[in-house]
Amino acid sequence: MGAPDVLSPPRTGTRGAVVRILERLGEIGSRPGTPPEVALRHGTLVFASVLIALLASVWVGTYLAYGHPVSAAIPAAYQVETAVGLVVLSRTRRFALFRGTQLAVFLVLPALLQASLGGFVASSGMVLWASFVPFAALALLGARRSAPWLVAFFAEVLALALLDPWLAQRPAGLPTGLVVTFFVLNVTGLTLCGWAVLGYFVEQSERARIALEAEQERSERLLLNVLPAPIAARLKRETGVIAEHHDAVTVLFADLVGFTARTEVMPPGQLVALLDRIFSAFDRRADAESLEKIKTIGDAYMVAGGVPESRPDHLQAVARVALAMRADIAAIAQEPGCEWLAVRIGMDTGPAVAGVIGRRKFIYDLWGDTVNTASRMESHGLPGQIQVTQRVAAALGPGFRVRCRGTLLVKSKGPMTTFLLEGHDESE
Numbered sequence: 002m003g004a005p006d007v008l009s010p011p012r013t014g015t016r017g018a019v020v021r022i023l024e025r026l027g028e029i030g031s032r033p034g035t036p037p038e039v040a041l042r043h044g045t046l047v048f049a050s051v052l053i054a055l056l057a058s059v060w061v062g063t064y065l066a067y068g069h070p071v072s073a074a075i076p077a078a079y080q081v082e083t084a085v086g087l088v089v090l091s092r093t094r095r096f097a098l099f100r101g102t103q104l105a106v107f108l109v110l111p112a113l114l115q116a117s118l119g120g121f122v123a124s125s126g127m128v129l130w131a132s133f134v135p136f137a138a139l140a141l142l143g144a145r146r147s148a149p150w151l152v153a154f155f156a157e158v159l160a161l162a163l164l165d166p167w168l169a170q171r172p173a174g175l176p177t178g179l180v181v182t183f184f185v186l187n188v189t190g191l192t193l194c195g196w197a198v199l200g201y202f203v204e205q206s207e208r209a210r211i212a213l214e215a216e217q218e219r220s221e222r223l224l225l226n227v228l229p230a231p232i233a234a235r236l237k238r239e240t241g242v243i244a245e246h247h248d249a250v251t252v253l254f255a256d257l258v259g260f261t262a263r264t265e266v267m268p269p270g271q272l273v274a275l276l277d278r279i280f281s282a283f284d285r286r287a288d289a290e291s292l293e294k295i296k297t298i299g300d301a302y303m304v305a306g307g308v309p310e311s312r313p314d315h316l317q318a319v320a321r322v323a324l325a326m327r328a329d330i331a332a333i334a335q336e337p338g339c340e341w342l343a344v345r346i347g348m349d350t351g352p353a354v355a356g357v358i359g360r361r362k363f364i365y366d367l368w369g370d371t372v373n374t375a376s377r378m379e380s381h382g383l384p385g386q387i388q389v390t391q392r393v394a395a396a397l398g399p400g401f402r403v404r405c406r407g408t409l410l411v412k413s414k415g416p417m418t419t420f421l422l423e424g425h426d427e428s429e
């Protein structure tokens with residue numbers, strides 16, 4: 002069962018190239034086995050750090066050009082710190098260390114740069130960049146653990162505000178046009194970084210959501226393969242045993258006669274393939290009548306009607322399936338090498354308890370006298386025949402042809418009059 006294509010990000014064109022780069026970045030800080038959502042956070046910070054380090058070149062170049070090497074050294078220090086941090090991260094995979102230093106450096110450096118340039122106005126509000134820190138902390142650490150970073154940012158802005166009159170006495174003296182340009186750059190740059198990081202986050206979460214949905218759908222399909230839908234729904238809501246009494250159900254057991262003996266002469270692969278072919282045909286017959294396949298037990302097949310939801314025609318539906326199963330086996334037995342194949346079918350109808358028991362490898366099953374008797378009808382039956390109880394024969398109704406077999410001594414039950422279901426007249 003292949004995963005749907007929606008899971009795969011685009012692999013071609015510019016978008017594909019960007020996705021590949023982002024994925025590589027995400028791998029840098031993640032140990033093998035890191036859950037995808039955690040790796041996503043790692044990748045986001047690495048991506049943001051690299052993006053901002055690249056943008057920092059604009060400030061480094063400009064301050065150098067205008068003769069402010071100390072101010073230029075501050076964004077350059079961020080670039081060096083990021084490069085060293087990434088190398089250490091890729092070697093140690095200690096993401097917490099990288100995260101802590103990145104946040105701290107990104108909180109402190111814009112404030113230092115602002116101070117070096119002469120306060121809020123002269124630096125074009127450089128401390129704005131530090132507002133990125135509480136947002137990043139929120140995304141990386143969650144609301145509670147990011148609170149100290151928010152407080153630290155506020156404290157920093159307050160300290161700079163208090164120091165501003167003093168800092169403003171030593172302005173960097175950059176041309177007004179450049180100061181305004183930097184205001185524009187700081188505001189737009191910060192917005193661009195925020196947008197890109199948020200966009201990356203949204204894109205990744207969307208992919209994770211789609212992957213999760215596909216996964217849920219797969220498990221749902223698997224669950225519905227082994228449990229009837231209403232029972233699966235109940236099992237998801239409730240814990241504990243599910244056992245429901247049903248007044249009227251019909252149970253069928255079908256056993257492949259001589260199959261066990263064949264295991265000694267037929268290659269196992271061939272035998273299993275034949276069993277698969279037969280049981281798949283039986284599955285189709287049960288599905289066609291909307292009956293609940295209960296299980297296979299070795300070379301036996303069990304199906305029931307009237308569970309988990311009651312239906313008035315449970316007996317007739319199971320009887321039709323019994324005849325169809327017998328016809329399927331008769332057809333396969335015509336094939337060369339399969340002449341030995343025959344099926345013995347038993348049926349009974351009446352009350353039963355149906356449900357799910359156990360905690361592991363559980364299945365939906367049925368219990369009670371009706372089930373035991375249906376099993377006995379099969380085990381005391383004849384190859385190629387459908388043996389049914391008197392109550393089945395009496396309730397089948399028009400269209401079904403039955404013949405009395407006689408009285409049998411049935412294990413655990415004593416003498417029982419049984420019947421053989423011979424056919425069904427479609428016209429009835």
Ligand SMILES: Nc1ncnc2c1ncn2[C@@H]1O[C@H](COP(=O)(O)OP(=O)(O)OP(=O)(O)O)[C@@H](O)[C@H]1O
Nearest residue numbers: 298303366367368369372373374375376377412413
């Ligand atoms: N849910 C079920 N699935 C498969 N087989 C079942 C189920 N319930 C009952 N049977 C089978 O029905 C048959 C008859 O059951 P019953 O309880 O009358 O026999 P028993 O006393 O257990 O005797 P034994 O198991 O020795 O044949 C048993 O072979 C039992 O395995």
